[in-house]
Amino acid sequence: MNISFLSNLYKDGVKNSLRENVFIISNLIKEYGRDEYQQIFKDSDMRFNIIELDGKVIYDSRKYNEEEKLENHRNRREVRDVRNIGIGFDIRKTTISDEIMAYYAVERINKEGEKIIVRVSKNYGETLKMLKIILLAELLFFTILNFIIHSFYKNYLKRDLYQKIEIIENFLEDKGNGENLYFEEDPWILNLWDVVQKWQKQNLENIVNLNREKRILHQIITSIDSSICLFDEKLQLIIKNSKFNYLYEKDKSYYLNLIKDIEIIDIMKKAILEKQNQKTEVYVLRLKRYFSVNIKFLEQDQRYLLSVKDITQTRGMIEVQKTFISNVSHELKTPLTNIKGYVIALEDAPEPLRAQFIKTIKNNIDKLENIIIDFLNISKIESSNIVNIEKIPVSRLKTELHAVLNERIKTTNAKISYNLNLLNKENELKIDFEKVLTILKNLVENAIIYKNNSTPEIEISIIETKNRYKIGVKDNGVGISSEDIEKIFERFYRVDKARTSNKAGTGLGLSIVKELVERCGGKIDVISKEGKGTIFIFTILK
Known part of the structure; x- marks a missing residue:
């Protein structure tokens, strides 16, 4: 055991x-x-x-x-x-x-x-050798221990017990009651040995339980996403996990020498001075990061438990959410205001203008619908990490893509061609169909929206390798300036807003594309020049 x-x-x-x-x-x-x-x-x-x-x-x-x-x-x-x-x-x-x-x-x-x-x-060979040495040492130790116990028992205890037994026997004989008293062979020693065995078994069980609990406690401390430090009443370090070691000096134990940053030290000093719990958020200038600092005063043992958690990303997400809500409000407000204004104007408008007003209202409704669809897509992407890989015929992808873009293709007479280089003869793709369809829909739709004066011509190429697909979407549109290329995947960013504000875009299309590509285990690049068209190239894992 x-x-x-x-x-x-x-x-x-x-x-x-x-x-x-x-x-x-x-x-x-x-x-x-x-x-x-x-x-x-x-x-x-x-x-x-x-x-x-x-x-x-x-x-x-x-x-x-x-x-x-x-x-x-x-x-x-x-x-x-x-x-x-x-x-x-x-x-x-x-x-x-x-x-x-x-x-x-x-x-x-x-x-x-x-x-x-x-x-x-x-x-692991050296470890096995060490275990064998430990086993041999245990065997040798218990052999010697058994020999000592046996010698002690034989030469001292047994003789002493026999002498006591004789005294008891003589005493009982004198009283006339000895005829009913008898002993099995060494009953006291046997009872003592039973007690020792039970004690040894219980001790070994306690050792196993203690080590298991110690192991569980170590796993808990090392797995949490906070730095944990326990200080004694003299403010010397007792134990610390390995999280955020960059906050501490090596081989130091006193808290003033151990903790690197004055922002955390100040909170610790306050807890020590007031002998009370402290919890606050601090910005550590040296690291340019935000931390949540929590100090518990353990009154019974006069100890201090310090926990530090990095909340930089959380604060960043809060700011992103605020910006997102603000942008959502702005994007929804514009078409709603237009719809309301034209509906009011429609009541008293002369007949020649009514059709124009109705068309404007319809365009704003389409814009509102596009905004809501993009918001739902963003929400869906953020709430699910699941990638559903299945075999899809290329013909189905083409049909679905043309179906969702049918109105735009008809309106602009856009031409979409395909260049396929697949390893399988069945012309099947192992992809998350819904995600890839959304990616291609957004890229092709952008190519049609940002067209040049000529008819939009879009080429979709798919190259299959052993473990991934390389997909390109090439257009003959207006192109993207070098300054804009670095920003086009940001949420709500639109190129040349003054020129494209009437296109019903939300500025979310390319950010959705980038997030979906990354969810599929790939990345996306852009090659473009103003007036010369754009090529989006992305990879996805099978």
Whole structure:
């Protein structure tokens, strides 16, 4: 039981160590290329791989530039587990060196937005050797202990007990009651041994429970999204989790030396002076970030519990929501005001103007409908991360796209052509149909709206690779200036507002496109020049 407990404890330790390494590496691969992090890890004793979802090794820190020689890892247990549950862990002998290795793997997104598997490994052989040594030491210890107990019992306790038994027997014989008194072999020792065994069993159960609770507490502390510090009555650090380590100095324990930023220190000082709980939000100038600081005064132990949470993103979302609501109000107000004004004017308008007023009212209703549809699309995108991949015939995509744009195509005589380069002969696409249709609808609609004086000509190209599609939408429209290209994916941003205010646009179309492309695991780029048309190119994963 003890060795099983120790084995599980060491496995958990190795697993946690590998998990931390994966966290570090995942952050690196989001920012750097393989040459850069190979430079970082070339002399490290830590080995890690980057593996595609189909098992192909595309990077190995120990066999750099030799990855093509490595066999496919799709059947490795940890890789299979990643595909099934998102996390994989295994301990086994390697096929090359017969070393026992521990592997930990997770699914991540790389710098190019692709889903990959990051796997780290560590030699587990030394750990097994240590466990065997511990087992041998336990066996030796209990063997010696049993020998000592046996010798003590045989040479002292047994003789002493026999002497006491004889005294009791003599006493009972003198009283005439000894004939009914008898003892089984060493009954007191047997009872004592039963007590010791029960005590030992209870102690071992308590140790297991304590370690389990300690492990659970550690997992809770390390998993929360706040930095936790506990200080004693002398304001010396007792325990701290690893969250937001950039707020603290290394190897310091006194709170004034430990905490880097005066904004947090001031709140701590107030809690110490008043011996009361403190909770407030602060802006840390050094980091240019907002934090929620909460200090609990534990009166019974005279201790202080400090928790710090980064709320920069939350505050940013609040500002985004305020801006969104303001823009929504403005966008809805304009067509509603126009409709109301023309309805009033329609009552007394002469017959020649009534048709013109009705047409204007209809245009504003169409604009209002477009605004509401775009708002619903934004809300739907933000409330769901689900991507429904299914096989869709290209013909269905063409039919649906023409159906939703039928009125605009007829009005402008727009011409839409397709250039397909697919790997399958059935002309099928493995995509989230609804999302891709919305993306193409918005891009083609923009191409028609921002047309040049000539007839709109739009070419949609779809190129299929092993694990993704590259889709382009090319037009012969007015183009986009270099200043506007950087802003066109922002919500409510419209190019040349004075020239396009009558187009019924909301400024949400391209922001919807960008968010949908990213939800499908891809990214979008723009190539454009004023007066020369525009090309939108985006990729999506299969």
